[in-house]
Each structure stands twice: as C-alpha cells, then as structure tokens.
Amino acid sequence: MKKPLLLGAGALLAGLTALVWGLNVRDEADVRVPVAAPAPTDTLIARGAYLARAGNCLACHTARGGPAYAGGRAIDTPFGAVFTSNLTPDDKTGIGTWSSAHFWRAMHNGRSRNGRLLYPAFPYPNYTQVTREDSDALYAYLQSLPPVVQANRAHALRFPYQSQAALAVWRALFFSPGVYQRDASRSAEWNRGAYLARGLGHCSACHTARNVLGGSSAGLDLAGGLIPMQNWYAPSLTSAHEAGLEHWDKQHIVSLLKTGVSPRGSVTGPMAEVVLRSTQYLSNEDLGAMAQFLQELPRLGPDSHSAQPVVRSRKTASTFSAAIPGAKLYEQHCAQCHGAAGQGVPGAYPPLAGNRAVTMASTANLVQIILNGAYAPATEGNPRPYGMPPFVLVLDDNAIAAVLTHIRISWGNEAGEVSPLEVNRIRAHQGR
Template sequence: MSVFTRLLVALALVSAACSASADDLVARGHYLTVAGDCDSCHTARNGAAFAGGHVVPTPFGAITAPNLTPDHETGLGGWTAEDFYRAMHAGKGHDGTSLYPAFPFTSYTKVTRADTDAIFAYLKTLPPVKLAHTEPALRWPYSMRSLMGSWRLLYFDEGEYAPDPKQSAAWNRGAYLVQGLGHCNECHAPRNTFGAMVTEPFLAGGLVPVQNWYAPDLSMGPNGGLSGWTEADVVALLKTGRSRKGTAFGPMADVVIRSTQHLDDADLAAMATYLKSLPERGVPRQRESAADAADLAKAGQKVYAEQCAGCHAADGRGKGTAYPPLDGNSSVVEPTGINAIRIVLSGGFAPGTVANPRPYSMPPFSQTLSDDDAAAVVTYIRQAWSNKAPSVSPNDVRAYRSIPGG
C-alpha cells in the first residue's frame, strides 16, 4: 500500500470517527431535551417541534416561548454554543438581555457545559422554522425588564451542579437531574410575591402558578408528601404514570407523557435514590377544619359508598393497578384540597404511556354531585382511614367548578 493510499485510509477513518462522535453528541442532546421536558413549552399545539409559540401563563402576564429551531432570523440560527450556554447557565439572551424566570434558568444553571453543548447540537439538527418571537405581555411594573437585575441579585444563584463526594454516583446523578435539568423545584415549591421559589426546605410542595394544581412535597420521609413510598414506587410513577401509591394527574401527567417515561431506568432509579434522601419534614401546620367538618365527613361517607367505593374500595386501598388508593394518597391529603376537588369535579385522566398504554381514568362528577356533596366526599376521603387532612367547604368546590380538569 502506497503512502498516499495509507493517508487516504487514515483520513477516512478519522472522518468516520468524527461522524460517529457527532452522531453520539446529537443523540445525547436529544435525550437531554427529553429529560428537560423542553418540548412542552417550546412547541405550540399543532405547531412544529421546538418552533415556539406556546404561551406560558404566569401570575404577572403571558410569556410566549421562543423558537429553538436553527432558523437564522427567528430561531437559534445565529446563536453559538457559547450563547446557548449563557442562556441556560446565566439566564441571558443572545443579545445579553436578562431572561424572565418563566424560562427555568434558576434550575438550568446547574446543567454542565458538556450537556448544554449536546442539547445545542441536537437543536441545530432540527428543520429550521420561521416563527417570529412575540414579546411578553406582562403587566406593569413586571414589564420593565430592567427590574430583573434586582430580582437576580435577590433570588438567583448561578453555578453548575457540584457533585457531593460523600454520596454515591447514583445519588449525584439523581440530584443533578432533579435539581437541574428536570427542574422539579419549579413546580414542587411555593413561590413568594415576586415569583421566586422558596427553596428551604427543598421540594416541599407548592401551588403551581396559574394552573391551580398542588404539586406535593417530594420527601419520602415521615410527614413528607411521599411518606410511605418506596424508590420502586417513584420509578413506577415516572415510567408508567401509575404506582401502587398513586397515579399522575394534571401537570404531572403531561411530564410523564413528554419526559420521564422516555428516560432510561438507571436515571429514573437515580432520581428515586435522591428523593429518598430528602430530610423528613416536621409536622405540618394545617388550616383548621370547618366547624361542621364532622357532619360533612358523615355525609361524605354516604356519597363515597354510593359513588366511589366500587372502584377505590371501602377501605380506601384501591383495586390493583387500575384504581389508585386514596388512603395515604398525596393528591388526596395535600394541604389545600385543590387536587381532590378538581379530580372529583372534572375527572382524573392518567397518562397513556408505553408501559401503560390504556390507563383507567376516573369520570367527572360535576354533573352528578352538588357543591355540598362534592365538599362532603372530599372532606371524607381526606379524613378517613389514616388520612388526617383538613376539610374543604362547598365554597372551595364552587371556586374550582369552572376550571377544566386534566
């Protein structure tokens, strides 16, 4: 073989290796966009994937998610990997403007440069779509982007995730996914008046802004929202949308459909390992039950026997994997009662997943139950068996009757 021929072979091998490496980077980037659930915000209903246009409601007004396709005029076509990392890590746009925290850069700052480069490499392979960005429709004074400087000083801690050498590789992987790319705290935490997350204690549960669902506390220890759950229960819920302890409804069902069901088992197990380590919670301060709570619960027991026990069993333990238990169910005993009210009124629709393609769903009872009856049965299931949550009132039911379920 001549020197020239050997050189051609060497160049071909290098080219093939580079191509394989590039393919691996793009594939990893695709996986990471799924782990980050990027599609849910950056794809409008019936729109092109990642082309933006989806309106994200906030308590301060509406923000339209931008175009992430590589269109040069309206998307990421003119961006560099450095620009993309700065957006993820520092919450700064292509032109240096401060991004609003509806884009969860407060969590994404923990994502490594290697992972943001992979995500960017994947996004650059998408078909470019021309879809101009719409400016946020925020109320004054929130429309003054200059105020973000003060907000960032108060509420934003920039920095990639730093592994804890005292913990296992699985724990660190789970912490990285939960704290960073999975941005779980964006829903599972209360927020202050300015929309900033209250992070102590971490993942302690909170009302999802505007959507009016309560995302439960994720501690699996005593008094935690997932008390009594095992790591296998967590993995099952994230993979299939259901577990022996409960079923994903509302916004979490969408997360399972778009994101967590597609993650590999090792990552799901790592997330469960991390959640298992969250500290136990103190005894929660519950709002007082209504004065007539005992009468409500008594009336609710009758409604439950007639309408609910056939599926969820008289003892509240559910039936197999089809009908979830209500005893100890985090959606039943969460502090506000919102989730149980909404599911009773509008039904509960579990996500269809690869592992559970035809889930059982709960029919709506808004046309069957009066406000008094709905309040009674919700109060009953929140106080029956081992449950010790406060009552809800007919006024609480009226407040959520007009809101669609999910």
C-alpha cells in the same frame, strides 16, 4: 420636599443601572471566552435529544398543534403571559445564528443572544446547574432540527414586570448562576440523581413554594407549593405526610416515573404530562439515580402543609360520616370503583383509605380531580391506563365539598373538611 424625592428616585435609578451593567459585565464573560464547540456528531446529537427529554423542552416550546420546538406556547404567570421562543435553527426567527456560547449563556445566565434578560418562566434558575458539555449537546441537537419560520410572540406582562430593570432586581434577589457541584460525601448515583432533579428536571420549579414576586427559597427546596395559575398543588417531597419517598421501594419510584403507575401510587395532573413527555424516556439507571436522591432528601418535621389530625372517637366519626350528605353521594358516584370502604382495586383504582393525597392539608388536587377527572399518562409501560371521569357538570360546589369531606374523615382518615368556597375558587378559575 420635592428635591429629596427626586434625589432618592435618581439614586434608585442609578443603582438599578449599575446593577444591570454589572450583570452584563459578569455574563458577557461566558461569550467572550472562546470555547471550541464539539463537532455535531450523531452521538452528540443523540445525547442532546436525550437531555432535551430530561428537560421536557418540547412540552413548553411547542404550541398546541404547532411545529415541534417552534415556540409560541403561552405560559400563564401571576404577572401576565410569557410566550416560549422558537428553538429551531431558523436564522431569522429561531436560534440559527446562535453560537454554542450564546446558548450556554441562556442556559447558565438566563440571557438571550442579544444580552436581554430572560424571564424565569424559562427555568434557568435550575438550568444554570447544567454543565457546559451537556449544554453543547443540547445545542447540537436543536441545531439538527428542521428550521421553522415562526416569529416569536411578544410577552403580555403587566407594568412594571415587563421591564428589564424589574427583571434585573428579581435576579439580584432570587438568582445566582452556578454549575452543579458534586457532593464528595455522596455516591455517584446520588450525585447523578441530584444533578438531574435539580438541573434539567427542574423539580423545584413546581415542588417549591413561591412568594408574591415569584421567587423561591432554597431553604424550602422541594417542600411543596401551589403551582401558580394552575391551582394544582405539587406536594412536598420532603414530608412523609405528603409525597416523601423515603420508605418506598426504590423500584416503585422508578416505575412511577417510567410508566406513571406503581404499587404505591400513580400520577395525574401536571405530573402526568411530565411522565408522558419526559421521564418515561429516561434510562432506568438515571431514574434509579433520581429515586436515590429523592429518598435521601432531608426530612422536615411537622409542617404547615401536613394535615392536622382531627380528634374523634370511632363512634363519633362513624355517626358523623353517615349523617353528612357526602356519604350518599359517595355511594352513588364513587363506591363502584373505590370500594364501599375506600379500599380501591389494586392496579386499577387507588384506595382512598390512608391515601396521603386524600389527607394532606391542601385540598386543591382533590377538587381538581373531581371537577376534571384523573388520568394517568398513556406510556409504553402502561399504554391503557385506567381513568376517572370528570364530574364538573354532575356535581355542584356543595356536593363536591360534601363528598370530599366524607372521604377525608372516613375509614381512618383524619383530615379537615372541605368547604364549598374552596371548590368554587377552583371551579371559577377553570373558565378563565
């Protein structure tokens, strides 16, 4: 009995070894083939700085209070913590000895200078679509930064996820390198938007659901998903019930990405950081291209993410709404800003009546907002945004569940109730 088991284990090990070797052979070609790096002109460096903004590189590769781009920030994952690397041109601890080909291989194939596989917390499954020219511009910009001596921290991943063999299997299942291919049937503007959103913008890293292994399906691209470890739900950009933009005025989308607010909505949570550190610095032309791409995404039919209407007569709904404790809590804590009928105040406080963020099936964001407050980013176009204070110390789980239930079934909203258990799960996560 032991012999077949040993033979099976040996075959599996041999298969993994062959897989890793095959990936090495394929990826090494990008480093062996000589490609002359363009001279680091001021124009090229400025272009690289712009692309670094588009990729939001600074946000991840800078620890809180630490030197810019010197790494050290922990990215929490379901498998442990991954620490970002030093991207400054220090020879010993950064990328000072990297060539443009080494940098391209990291972007395109997810491999470090020494050939080691990189973890997809660095979103190379998206960055693989970046062109070699843009990669070289990014490289030129990073090489122009002041070098910072700061050693990279070892990842804190659980067994077996810390092994290169396990990572090779993950890549075989979920990663395929390939530069963005222009769609000839689409306009130049759409293609530019698709290139930015799918590549450097890595929108699908948050807006696509992931399985238990951290992989995602291209068939569900941008269809929404819970952001691992953060407990924020990135809504579907393909569903009219969540964050689909098909019927938005294009300029409103540009305004949302440029300033964090628009007549149709505002950003908060993780998206507020994206606007703060990335999209507010992009040109109106590029933001318009991204808006065009997002407006033309394939639309999904009725899906599991969308709230299912609750069938009630108006009289029954009104009676039920007035009877629950949430109605009184809303009057005490919410009505002053959001209005007695959930109508909000234009330009200041969002309406709650008919708000897709209120009625979609996932209630994670609503709970996060009540607990931790809601703040749009302070951008050049909106330097003093209105905000909502946190209620984490004011309302307990039962009270939050009650007021959210009241909001989700009132003023024509037809969404499900929120349970204290849902609130408790997110509150408990805050202390981790």
